[in-house]
Amino acid sequence: MVNFFLVSLVCCTVVMSQESQQTGNACQSPLIIKAKKEGMRSIKVTELPQFVIDLWSCRKENNSKKLFKRINEKTYIEDYKMSQQFVGFTATCAYCSAASVLIFYLVKLSGN
């Protein structure tokens, strides 16, 4: 337990001590710019703590709400584009699942 806390403390210290690039405007950090261009999903899990810190610093800047909305919107569009339709074997899995659910309820409703 003590080791866990020590490791967590060291990890948090490392993450918090990363110097964010002082560009004058916190909303202009590389990660926020990347999210604005490519959507939130382009941020790697390893970059997530820094991204959250950047967003937190950005929230008091002018037009931050507009920026967040734009990032969200971009993410929705990217998700939609990426998974608009089934690709390859995924359709087969979906058909299997849908068919099994349909058959189950038909059998249930028919009373067998």
Place this chain on the structure above:
Amino acid sequence: MPNYRVIFYSVMRCRYHLLAYLILTSFIIAQPKISGRLGIGYTSPDYKKFAESPFPKKGVFENMMLNFSFTYQVYSNVRIGYSQWSSFTSDKYEGEDFKRSFNYRAIVVETYFFPKKKLEVNFTIGPLINSGSISLTTKQTIEAWDNLMEEFDNSEIDLSVSDEMTTTFLGITSSVGARYYIKPYLAVETQIGFMENYYSKDKWKFQDKDIKGPDINIEDLPLFSFGLVYGW
């Protein structure tokens, strides 16, 4: 003369290490989308024996199950993960603490697509490895302990004794659902599906002995669920 066998095995070992390294790092580099779900579901098991006296009466939440799941996106339309449904009852049986729980655990493959922006339709299928347990905690006196206590001028004491009977059974689950994204990282989801379980009342165990369990009908369970999904 070089020992080719040793060289061959050491090369193969290096290959395995390299392969394992590539697999592990590809997961780290592949910008994964990890999501967790918390939900509740409604199903209709027929507990037969449990519905009769002296078992605790069926509560309002008897047909409700709690769900949590974790999934990892491995492809643009596919997530794989772990999902668990839990049905739990805790009450009194002849004045003693009685607990009954059934856990339905699934390794799920979830395929999905977006018919509209923010709206996802998903299809889940997977095998189930389920477990059931019934435990009873009773208070009783044991003569040997009473004698020992009396040696130290104590009066007799009640000992709390707890044990449980367990079972494991397999099944399959499948569901169709819709997920609406309120935020890119937060969504609400509803699903309709079923669980097909291969439960047998003859496959219970109590203190490593095979025993008969309750006669209940959880073979084919319809399932309706609602949940909150948080993920990246």
